[in-house]
Amino acid sequence: MDIDKAPGLGEFLRIRRAGVTPEQAGLPATTGRRRTAGLRREEVALLAGVSIEYYRRLEQGKQHRPGPAVLEAVARVLRLDEDERRHLFELAQAPDTPARSGAPERALRPDVLRMLDIVDPCPAYVLSRANDLLAANPRGLRLLPGIEEWPGPRRNTARYTFLHPAARRLYGNWEEVAAATVAHLRAAAGRHPDAPDVTGVVGELVVKSEEFAALWQRYEVRSRTNGRKHFTHPATGTMTLSYEAYEVARTDGHRLIVYQAEPGSPDHDAMILLGHAGDTAAVSAGSRRPG
Incomplete structure (x- = not known):
């Protein structure tokens, strides 16, 4: 099985989006069968107040360093708890923090x-x-x-x-x-x-x-x-x-x-x-x- 060495922002967003129903997000109930599990990309973009193209680029990993306001809005739409919200911010900032990936320190005072x-x-x-x-x-x-x-x-x-x-x-x-x-x-x-x-x-x-x-x-x-x-x-x-x-x-x-x-x-x-x-x-x- 393949393993993502550095968990991606896009993967996290897609999995969390699939876990939120339209009703949980405050959208009106629809009739018929939905082809997408959870929210669609367009629905997340609409509720977060960003363009569909911008959100699509987020999930594709092409939109680097989204602003805090955007992340807060997406976290709210995806109903993230505090740990998940913190993780979202960490993933978005990961490219600029290479020191976090250094060798582990095992010595204790x-x-x-x-x-x-x-x-x-x-x-x-x-x-x-x-x-x-x-x-x-x-x-x-x-x-x-x-x-x-x-x-x-x-x-x-x-x-x-x-x-x-x-x-x-x-x-x-x-x-x-x-x-x-x-x-x-x-x-x-x-x-x-x-x-x-x-x-x-x-x-x-x-x-x-x-x-x-x-x-x-x-x-x-x-x-x-x-x-x-x-x-x-x-x-x-x-x-x-x-x-x-x-x-x-x-x-x-x-x-x-x-x-x-x-x-x-x-x-x-x-x-x-x-x-x-x-x-x-x-x-x-x-x-x-x-x-």
Whole structure:
């Protein structure tokens, strides 16, 4: 299967246009069968207040650097949420931001590693823009059973979700986790066109996982900031943990992910069991802990 290394503005517009019905866009209902799924190009142009030719050039990739007012109008017509709107703007500006596609930075400041210890007993880890597992506290590493068997550079939560046999048994809401993982990578690909770490993991998963490939083609875009995951963990049994994602300052997309549960609850008790074996210091993937 072919993969778009730098997700195109035109492709994004076409897919989003197909997902909006005339009724949702405020157009009068028509009788008979429509040949176009969703809105027609002419309808988007009319509702956005631009010429049909201008919008056609947008979808064909021939209209470079559309103005913010045009993008806002198109986002409104296509009913984009905040993540999708941000992605639209990033795609439109991508040709002028080559620095975003540079080699990924994996080193972490000591202060960030210290934060992993501070949040204990909450499981926590740091992910790169491509979901590489850069560092984790012991509970954070044990939260993903089997990932420690992979060498440090291969540890990646997207790769784990789709390719590690333990993941489907671990996540009680695997379909939800999988869809959110792909949507995050779509957003990362828009922010970092041609970034080797992002395109590398996406390319691998498109080839190795039919489910990833199908989700990738849906072109859903989300920045993962918080949520809940349901675990069936071999060491602790079932537990539901909420998580928050915090951007790490002065990095290119690093996020600190912290899991938690209500103190005194069965979920919290199960979470605590993750730390009953092993050391208590945060580890940096591929450096302080051998792969």
